[in-house]
Amino acid sequence: MVPPSNRTEMIIIGSGITAAAVAWSYLEECRRSNAWHSIIVLESRDLCGGASSRNGGHMKIIPHEQFSELRRSHGEERAAAIIRFQLSHIKRMMELCDARGWDMAECRKVVTVDYFLTDEEREEAFAKVEIVQKYIPELEYTKFSAQEARKKFHVNKHVKGALSYVAGVIHPYRFTTCVWDELLRKYKYYLFIKTHTTVLNVVAPKGRPYAFQVIVDQIESRTFECNHVVHATNAFATQFVPGLRGKLTGIPGTVSMMKPGKLFNESDHMESWSIFYGHAHDYAVQRPAVDGVQGDVILGGGFSRSEGQGASMLGAGGWETLMQWSGIMALTGDKLPFVGRLHPDLTGRRPAVSEMMHPNHRPGEWICAGYNGDGLMLAWLCGIALGIMVAEREHVDRPKIAGRPEGPLRSWFPPEFLPTGKRVRKTTFKNLGRRFFWALLSKRYVEPYPDNDSLDSSIYDEPILPMFG
Template sequence: MALSDLIQQSWKTLRTAFKTLLDLNRTFEALVARINQGSSLPHRDPTHSYWLENPPFPDLVNIQSEKLPAQRDVVIIGSGITGAAVARSLLQESQRKNQNITITVLEARDICSGATGRNGGHIKASPHETFERLRAKFGVERAVALTRFQLHHLECLTDLCQREDFQQAECRVVETVDLFFDQKTFDDVCRTASELKTLVPEHEGSIYQAAEAQKKFAVSDQIVGAYSYKAGALWPYRLVTSVWSELLHEYPGQITIETNTPVLTVDEEGTSDHPRNMYTDRGVISCKHLVHATNAYMGHLLPNLNKKATGLRAHMSAQNPGQYSYQGFHGDRSWSLIYGPDDFDYMTQRPSSDGTGDIMLGGGAFRSKNNAIDQIGIWDDSRTDAITSAHLAGILPVVFSHKEKEGEKGNRSRYLQQHWSGIISLTGDSLPFVGKLDPRITARGSGKSSKNSSEWISAGYNGEGMVFAWLCGTALGIMIMGSEQDDIPASPGFPGGKLDEWFPQELLLDSKRYDRLDILDLADQL
């Protein structure tokens, strides 16, 4: 080879490397620009979620009062699982204390049309994947407390649905199975799971090495191991609308729900009793307490949080299993497909008598063009990413092995029914924001507010809303009522006792935590 050929080849290599660095820099700059721009209002025409079909309470879908109330004690922005938990907690606690309280819920779109109406339907805490991160940040004792808080959601939500007879929510305990493609990730999980047997003994799991896992769960030889444990599954939208229906029936006159009423701005120009004004396209409503239960959209009305948290467009699909019976577990099993650290898909199956219930499969975040970076800082759920959706449509035959091939005569082929997107929230330290907001965060609070009025938040669930949101919202209701030190009796969906006995203080968004947070630190969490 001539010297000129070597030089030319070296130049091509350098040029390719330089171009790669430039492309990475442009990708990063675009990401930072999106994050800094911050959240918008929810898109008026989102992709259609399977969960929103055939609503059990059609009158709630776009419920509105004839006229927007002028004043309320509490205004909750957001009608998903957090808003429902906050409202239920407030109303039950006010009843216990013989205090009358009025609440209005403001929702930008149809009822429960945000993340709760778009997620995977999993009540699944995975401490064997998150415990090491929590221990490194908070120490063993607090990592155990945070883990137990997440695990407790399974009991709370299944107990709530059973005792309140929310049958349409399809809430149930399942055996969940994590299937691993990567040996190192599986080995790390095995080590952590072994340690958790002592630290969190209630989290019981079983480990299966490659050959045993492939045989037991009828999966392909690409699976290097499996870990099974207890989790839950449900129809989230139907749980939440069941709660709203119950509250409207039990507390007439105390609560109204105003769908398709986006809050445009908030100021502090009301009265001394109701200092905060929410301006909507239907008029103005004033309140003593304002609750931000908007998850990823929190930055719209709290712009100071835009550099502390951001949005991520996630993807879900509904698939008819066709000939696939998924071992005939009839909705009693769920799965996660683990490709590597923080890279996974998640899957549940709706209950059925013959094992052919619809498959609900989500994930695929790292399959997008820029390995999920192009989906961060996005609040538009009116579109889906084509590559991610293609991955979700095609992954199941790769994972699950079957004696009969799809498409053979007499077989019903599996097919994609629907695919949609939803916006989840990412926070700088990967934990939710809960509690009373400092005026420095709201940029309000120096005018007519008194110590008896304030703004509150429960948001930022990092894709784990079903094992954070219900009890975070419930705890926030207790805080607003000033009942933190009360020993409150247990009830359906409520653990009982004093707040600090079950609610981790690490989730409170105090000034010290706020100052430490930077959304760009999220890279250190991954």
């Protein structure tokens, strides 16, 4: 629907899962408080045309790894709270899909299995599991020795052990578009989406009734005016937030979709898999079967390996590569997302409207971005939190509804994600560089397939994973 006016309370730049969550939450808060405001969504490409339609659908974090990193910077208690927040995405998104009957989103809980290719990596992961379970006792793990892993998962001799725990899988494009579809029906007078509309600039001119002008066409000076600008552009967020340059950046990712070979060990689409290569890992999930035909396997990563180990292995062993694609994810210097109000020092713009004109709604710019490749375990609830913040209803004790936690915001949202001045000043990519350097020094960077066997035989004759049969 065409917006009736170019003036609105809120403009969301981007239309991925973050933007959908912000709109869902903000309009829900408007409904609850009976204070109605409109939103215009401006999207460069097709609806949900960014990373939210290009990702592998794996709702997975590696809790023991994450805990080990987060406890150093935030302490055990906060590390546990952040991990619980991330893991709660599986429950919240599943309950929303169940409540709405969005079966097409294929949202489900799975058992995820990590395969280790060295004894050292297995032992290191097992030790970290012991620690995380002390602080998050509800986390259930099963450890497998090399022999047990071979027996249980039919993997080859290169696998030196495995770990299984909880994760989820979703069809992210369908989930996001289901949300937009519901919102457009429910709030048809308050939500307007303009696709193929690239935002070129955001300015805060003085003497206007609205705080910001969002310019989408410089030649014709086509602008929209609003009191709130939400930057839901993930990897592209620094375009209009110069203060976050060097703190948030984009990195490419790749995914392929494959029809599994005959020897594929059926998982009934209730498992997912990751192979660890020392400094990185690849993952695979399987879509549900249709009419008795096995679901396609989505393989995340796999392109970055060297000759004979990367893209060239896709499609081997009776597998058929159906599609390959890429997209841009966002990395932050401290590996946490930025969620909250942006200080004018970060945007270079100060909203000109006096607070007298908007006693209940202090105008401003907001960000919800930087998920470090784990967007499906962050974007939904971060977006929900941001919608509540923009509506200035953080302290309201919310009732339980499908898709978001109950209670006031502080009871479930990690304040570590706020883009505070102190955090932004400290955040730098030098930390990541340093971490990688120390990992190299401590020989944690291992060559894939350390047995030194020819890769061709390891992949083609004797599959590492059941999926390469």
